[in-house]
Amino acid sequence: MSDPAERILTGCHASAGQVIRWIEDGDRRGVAALKHLYPHGGHAHVIGITGPPGAGKSTLVxxxxxxxxxxxxxxxxxxVDPSSPFSQGAVLGDxxxxxxxxxxxxxxxxxxATRGCLGGLARATxxxxxxLAAMGQQVVLVETVGVGQDEVEVAxxxxxxxxxxxxxLGDEVQALKAGILEVGDVFAINKADHPGCEDTEKHLRGMLAMRAVEPGCWQPPLLRTVAHSGEGVxxxxxxxxxxxxxxxxxxxxEEADARRGERVFRALLGELCAEALLARAEESPAHASLLGAVRAREIDPYSAAESLVSALAVRGGDAPR
Ligand SMILES: Nc1nc2c(ncn2[C@@H]2O[C@H](COP(=O)(O)OP(=O)(O)O)[C@@H](O)[C@H]2O)c(=O)[nH]1
Ligand SMILES: [Mg+2]
Structure with missing residues (x-):
């Protein structure tokens, strides 16, 4: 049983680490493993934990x-949090x-690894x-820092x-922008042992009350936690x-998982089409002459790229039905 995907299905941690490394590196062996694992990877409850740095996400995890x-x-x-004690840069005690x-x-x-673009990291995650789901982990906790697009992607x-x-934290520093309020299914006020908890709770309840909640929809609960003592956990x-x-x-x-599958399919389709079309574009005789014309400023790069792509698209009528 030398196939890492097979070993992952029997719970091998080392193989999971290896395959995740391939995924991060864009190594094709990662894709090969994912094809094998995907049918087994739909049974975990994936929980995203987001919030500003220092809020206690890692301690809560x-x-x-x-x-x-x-x-x-x-x-x-x-x-995914670059400041996470699970990754690097943590003080020794943590x-x-x-x-x-x-x-x-x-x-x-x-x-x-947080290198590379945000979208790439979301995909790799x-x-x-x-x-992890294919390995049999029933719950997968994803810790991510609530900055930029991050929280929307984790959601x-x-x-x-x-x-x-x-x-x-001041209202403006809470990073509780409209976006993060919309994506939250559960809200935790951590460090509830610190003063000011009531004010924060009031403020948050006010903001959540403004969130449009239709009847029959999930009402996001707001909880207090003290991560290091386990209170509220x-x-x-x-x-x-x-x-x-x-x-x-x-x-x-099922609908949420169907949408996830659809997103992956669409993203991959876009990438693979771009790759395939680019390869054909670069092979075509028009490519060299257009490139020369762009360099000589005889044609603008916009018109040049458009004309090459439309020429290829017209001839490329051999898509499967
Ligand atoms: N007083 C108090 N400190 C906490 C609590 N939760 C976490 N901390 C501390 O806050 C600091 C940052 O925590 P960490 O989990 O690394 O935050 P993260 O950046 O959101 O992952 C650490 O020193 C923790 O020990 C809590 O509930 N109460
Ligand atoms: Mg952390």
Whole structure:
């Protein structure tokens, strides 16, 4: 049994690490493994944890691992936050604390390289989640920093998105932009042992009340947590599982997974078409003459590219029906 995908299906952590590395590197062996794993990769509950740096996301993830392990669930963690103690740059104490689960054979923790473009990272992360699900991890926690497009992307790959905020940050620093409010399925005010928790809760409740919620829709709960003591963490786990159960009713989970599949298909189709068409464009005799004309400023690059592509598209009528 030398195929890494086969070994992943039997729960081999080392092979999962290897395949995720291939995925990050854009190595074709990653795609080969994903073809094999995809049919087995649809059964995990993917939970995104987002929020500003320092909000306590990693500490919460650590506490959630303990809580979920207590419920006999197998857990995978993907840390996309570049400041995550799961990845690099953490103070030693944090790092040691986070590693307490790494010897548990039912827990798999992996940081995702944050190099490359954001979209690329989102894809690699969702593919890594497929790998972990195929390995049998029943819950996959994805920690990501709530900056830029990040939170929207994590919401696309997660079934349940937990937005973590903390007391004492000004409204503008909370990073609770309209976008993050829209994507949150569960809201946690972490560091509830700090002063100012009531104000933050009031503020958040006010913002959530303005969020348009139709009847029969999910009402996002707002919870308080103290990550390092574990206070509120069982309730947080319950809220995530309740959200998953809600999605499971009336086929919402299937629909969410169908949309995920569609997104991957469309993105790949775009890439593969571009690659294939580019190869043909560069081989065509018109390419050299147009390139020469662009360089000599005899034609503008816009018209040149358009004319080459439309010439190829007209001749390329051999798509499968
Ligand atoms: N007082 C308090 N400190 C916390 C709590 N949760 C996390 N911290 C501390 O906040 C700091 C940042 O936590 P971390 O999990 O690395 O935040 P992240 O950047 O969001 O992943 C660490 O020193 C934690 O020990 C909490 O609930 N209360
Ligand atoms: Mg972190």
């Amino acid at each position: 650590d506490a959630l691992i303990a809580e979920l392990r207590g419920r006999a669930l197998r857990v995978g963690v993907l840390a 790092r040691v604390r986070m590693q307490r689960h790494s010897t548990d054979p039912q827990v798999f923790i992996r940081s995702m 969702s593919e890594a989640a497929v790998v 696309e790959l997660a079934h349940t998105t937990v937005v973590v905020s903390v007391p004492g 069982p309730e947080l786990a319950d809220a995530c599982i309740a959200h998953r159960d809600f999605l499971g009713e009336a086929g919402r989970l």
